[in-house]
Amino acid sequence: MTADPADGPARAPEDTRAARPATAPPAVKAPPRGRGPGRLALALLAPGLLALLLTYALPLVWVVRMSLNESEEGGAIRQTLSAATFGHVLGSGHYWNVIGQTVELGVLVTFFTLLVSYPVALFLARTTSRWRSLLIALAVTPLLISSVARTFGWMAILGTQGVINKTLTGAGLIDSPLHLANNFTGVVIASTEIYMPFAILAMISGFGRLDPALEHAAASLGAPRRTVFRRIVLPLTLPGVLTAALLVFVLSLSGYVTPRLIGGGRVFVLATEIYDEAITALDWPVAAVLSMLLLAVFGVVITLYLRAQRALEARFTGPREAGS
Amino acid sequence: MPSQRPSQRLSSRPSARLSQRLSLRPALATAAVLTSTALLATACTSSATSPSGSSGGSGGKQTITFMGFYGTFQDAFTKTVIKPFEKANPDITVTYVPIQNSSEVLAKLRASTARPVADVALMDSSVAPTANKEKLFAPLDASKVPNLDRLVDSAKSKDGHGPAVTFDSLSILYNSKNVKKAPTSWNDLWNAEYKDKLAMPIADTRGVALIIALEKLLHADYKSDINPAIDKLKTLSSAVQTWQPSPDVYTAIQSGDADVAVGWNARGQYYKDSSGGVVQPVLPKEGTVTQVNTINLVNNSAHTAAAQKFIDYAIGAEAQKAFDDEAFYAPVNKDVQLAAETKERTQASAEQRKNQIPVDWNWLTTRYTDWVDRIKREVIGG
Numbered sequence: 188m189t190a191d192p193a194d195g196p197a198r199a200p201e202d203t204r205a206a207r208p209a210t211a212p213p214a215v216k217a218p219p220r221g222r223g224p225g226r227l228a229l230a231l232l233a234p235g236l237l238a239l240l241l242t243y244a245l246p247l248v249w250v251v252r253m254s255l256n257e258s259e260e261g262g263a264i265r266q267t268l269s270a271a272t273f274g275h276v277l278g279s280g281h282y283w284n285v286i287g288q289t290v291e292l293g294v295l296v297t298f299f300t301l302l303v304s305y306p307v308a309l310f311l312a313r314t315t316s317r318w319r320s321l322l323i324a325l326a327v328t329p330l331l332i333s334s335v336a337r338t339f340g341w342m343a344i345l346g347t348q349g350v351i352n353k354t355l356t357g358a359g360l361i362d363s364p365l366h367l368a369n370n371f372t373g374v375v376i377a378s379t380e381i382y383m384p385f386a387i388l389a390m391i392s393g394f395g396r397l398d399p400a401l402e403h404a405a406a407s408l409g410a411p412r413r414t415v416f417r418r419i420v421l422p423l424t425l426p427g428v429l430t431a432a433l434l435v436f437v438l439s440l441s442g443y444v445t446p447r448l449i450g451g452g453r454v455f456v457l458a459t460e461i462y463d464e465a466i467t468a469l470d471w472p473v474a475a476v477l478s479m480l481l482l483a484v485f486g487v488v489i490t491l492y493l494r495a496q497r498a499l500e501a502r503f504t505g506p507r508e509a510g511s
Numbered sequence: 512m513p514s515q516r517p518s519q520r521l522s523s524r525p526s527a528r529l530s531q532r533l534s535l536r537p538a539l540a541t542a543a544v545l546t547s548t549a550l551l552a553t554a555c556t557s558s559a560t561s562p563s564g565s566s567g568g569s570g571g572k573q574t575i576t577f578m579g580f581y582g583t584f585q586d587a588f589t590k591t592v593i594k595p596f597e598k599a600n601p602d603i604t605v606t607y608v609p610i611q612n613s614s615e616v617l618a619k620l621r622a623s624t625a626r627p628v629a630d631v632a633l634m635d636s637s638v639a640p641t642a643n644k645e646k647l648f649a650p651l652d653a654s655k656v657p658n659l660d661r662l663v664d665s666a667k668s669k670d671g672h673g674p675a676v677t678f679d680s681l682s683i684l685y686n687s688k689n690v691k692k693a694p695t696s697w698n699d700l701w702n703a704e705y706k707d708k709l710a711m712p713i714a715d716t717r718g719v720a721l722i723i724a725l726e727k728l729l730h731a732d733y734k735s736d737i738n739p740a741i742d743k744l745k746t747l748s749s750a751v752q753t754w755q756p757s758p759d760v761y762t763a764i765q766s767g768d769a770d771v772a773v774g775w776n777a778r779g780q781y782y783k784d785s786s787g788g789v790v791q792p793v794l795p796k797e798g799t800v801t802q803v804n805t806i807n808l809v810n811n812s813a814h815t816a817a818a819q820k821f822i823d824y825a826i827g828a829e830a831q832k833a834f835d836d837e838a839f840y841a842p843v844n845k846d847v848q849l850a851a852e853t854k855e856r857t858q859a860s861a862e863q864r865k866n867q868i869p870v871d872w873n874w875l876t877t878r879y880t881d882w883v884d885r886i887k888r889e890v891i892g893g
Binding site: 260261262263281284339342346347348363364369447448449450451452453455463465466467468469470 | 612638712753757768877880884891
C-alpha cells in the first residue's frame with residue numbers, strides 16, 4: 188500500500204513526461220477546446236445527467252436529510268436536524284454486528300467468487316478456439332435468469348430436503364441433514380455462484396495486458412510453467428482480478444435478495460436491515476442512517492481499490508506504460 | 512522496452528477483436544453496472560405515484576382509488592365487496608391498487624400528502640395510529656357512515672378514524688402429510704417431533720401476536736413485562752429451521768420444506784383448500800390473538816363522499832358476510848351471520864370466542880418496534 192505521491196514508482200510517469208516535452212505536445216493530450224464541441228458534449232450528456240439527478244442525486248439528498256431526523260414511538264418522524272439517530276445507531280452493538288457481518292459476507296463471497304471465476308476467465312481470455320465467443324456468452328448466460336430464481340434453485344439444492352442432503356443421507360454418509368441453507372453458509376454458496384458471471388466478465392476485460400508472446404518468451408528462457416504463471420500471468424492479470432474483486436464486493440455488500448431468501452432470517456446484513464427498519468419497524472431515520480453507513484463502507488472500499496490499483500500500476504506496468 | 516500497448520498488439524489476433532468490443536474498460540463497465548442498478552432501483556420506487564382517481568365533477572361518474580393487500584385478498588375483496596358496491600352505485604368506480612403491506616401504504620401516503628394517491632386505504636392496526644397522528648387519514652363523518660353503529664365494540668375507532676374491516680387470527684400451520692401428531696396448543700411448538708422442521712416468521716406482527724399469546728399461557732401481563740415470553744421463545748431457537756421461510760410460510764408448509772409454523776389464519780385456510788388439505792391451520796385451544804385491518808379515509812381525498820360510501824359498504828353486513836365466507840375472516844359487524852363452516856374455521860367459533868386473547872393494538876403501536884427488535888436480537892440472533 189504505497190500510494191504516497193512522494194513514492195518513487197508512483198512519480199515515474201510524471202518524470203518521464205516532463206523529460207520529453209517536445210515529443211508529447213499538450214495539444215495532443217487535450218482535445219481542442221471550441222465552444223461548439225463543448226456545447227454538443229454538454230447537450231449529449233444532459234439527458235443522462237438529468238436522469239441521474241432526478242433518480243439518484245435527489246433521492247440521495249433526501250436520504251441524507253432523513254438521516255438527520257429522529258423517530259418517535261410508533262414510527263412517526265420528528266423533523267429536526269440532529270445527529271441523535273447517528274448516535275443511537277453507532278452506539279448500538281447490534282448495528283456494529285450487522286456491519287461486521289456485511290463486510291465478512293462481502294470478503295468471503297469475493298474470495299470464493301474470484302477463486303472459482305479466475306480459471307474460467309483465464310481460459311476464456313487465452314483460448315483460441317473458434318467457439319470462444321460462444322463460450323464467453325455461455326459464461327454470462329446465468330445473468331439471463333433473475334437472481335431470485337437462482338437463489339430458489341440453490342434452496343432446492345442445499346435445503347434439508349435438497350439434492351445434496353438427499354444424496355448424502357441416501358448413501359448413508361450422514362445421519363441427519365447438513366445445515367447448508369437458511370444460514371450464513373447458504374448465503375455464501377448462493378452468492379458466489381450468482382456473482383460469478385460479473386467476476387468473469389470483469390476479469391476478461393481486465394486481462395488486456397495478458398500476451399501469449401510474453402509467456403512464450405519466458406518459457407523459451409527456461410521458466411517452468413509454474414514460474415511463468417507466478418511471474419508473468421498472475422501479475423499481468425491482477426488488474427482484472429482487482430476490478431472483479433471490487434465489483435463482486437460492492438454487489439455483495441448491497442445484496443438483498445440472496446441473504447433475504449436463503450439466510451433463513453438469521454443473516455443480518457445492512458441491506459436486509461435497512462429494509463426491516465424501513466418496512467417492519469417503520470423507523471425511517473434509522474434506515475437512512477444505515478444507508479449512509481453502507482455508503483461510507485462503499486467509500487472505504489473504493490478508496491482501498493484505487494490505492495491498490497495505483498500500487499499495482501506502479502509496480503508492474505506504470506513506468507513502461509508512460510513511455511508509449 | 513516495449514513501446515506498444517499489449518492490448519493494441521492483442522487486437523491483431525482475430526479472436527481478440529470480439530473481446531475488445533465486449534470489454535468495456537473495467538472501470539467503465541463497473542460504473543455502467545452500478546449506474547444501471549441504481550436506475551433500476553429508483554425506477555421501482557418511483558412508480559405508482561400518479562395522483563388518484565379522475566375528479567369527474569360532483570354529479571357525474573367518479574373513480575375512487577382503494578389501496579388493499581395483493582393476491583388472494585385482492586381477488587376475494589374485488590369479488591365480494593367492490594363488484595357488488597359498483598353495481599349498487601353505478602356512478603362510482605373503484606380502482607384497486609394492490610400493496611404488499613401497511614408500511615407501503617404509509618410510505619405512499621407520506622409521499623403524496625397534498626394530492627394523495629388513494630382515497631381509501633387498508634392498514635394494519637399496529638400502523639394505523641401512526642398514520643392518524645400524521646394526519647394522513649381523516650376522521651370519518653359518522654352521518655355518512657351509518658354502519659359504524661352496527662360494529663362490534665372491538666372494531667370501533669376511539670377517535671373517529673377508520674374502523675376495523677377484517678379480523679384475522681394467528682394460527683399454527685402444519686403439513687398434514689409429514690406431521691404425525693397434529694398440534695393443538697401453543698405449547699406444541701416445543702414438541703420434539705417438530706425439531707428442525709419449524710418455520711417461525713416472527714420478526715414482525717406475527718411475533719408480536721405470539722408474544723401476547725405466550726404471555727397469557729405463562730400468566731404474565733404483556734403490558735408490564737414480556738421477559739417470560741422472550742425467555743420461552745429463546746428455548747425454541749435451536750429447533751427452528753428458518754425464521755424467514757421463502758417465498759412465504761404457507762408455501763413452505765405446503766411443499767414440506769417446513770412441517771410446522773405460525774401464520775395468519777385466513778391465508779392458512781385459503782391454502783388448506785387450495786392444497787387439498789396438505790396445509791392445515793389450527794386455532795390453538797388456549798385461544799388466539801386478533802390481527803385487525805382498518806379501513807381509512809385518506810386526508811385531502813377529492814372524493815370524500817364516495818369514499819365514505821364505500822367504507823360504509825365495506826363494513827356493512829352484506830359485504831362482511833360475503834367477504835368472510837369467501838376469505839375466512841371474522842366479521843366486524845354485529846348483524847352478520849356467517850356460514851357454519853366459516854365460523855368453525857375462524858375465531859368466530861364458540862370455542863375461540865370464549866378464549867379470545869384481548870389485545871390493545873393502539874397501545875402496542877408504541878412498543879411494536881421494541882418488541883420486534885427484542886425478537887430479532889434475543890430470540891433469532893441470540
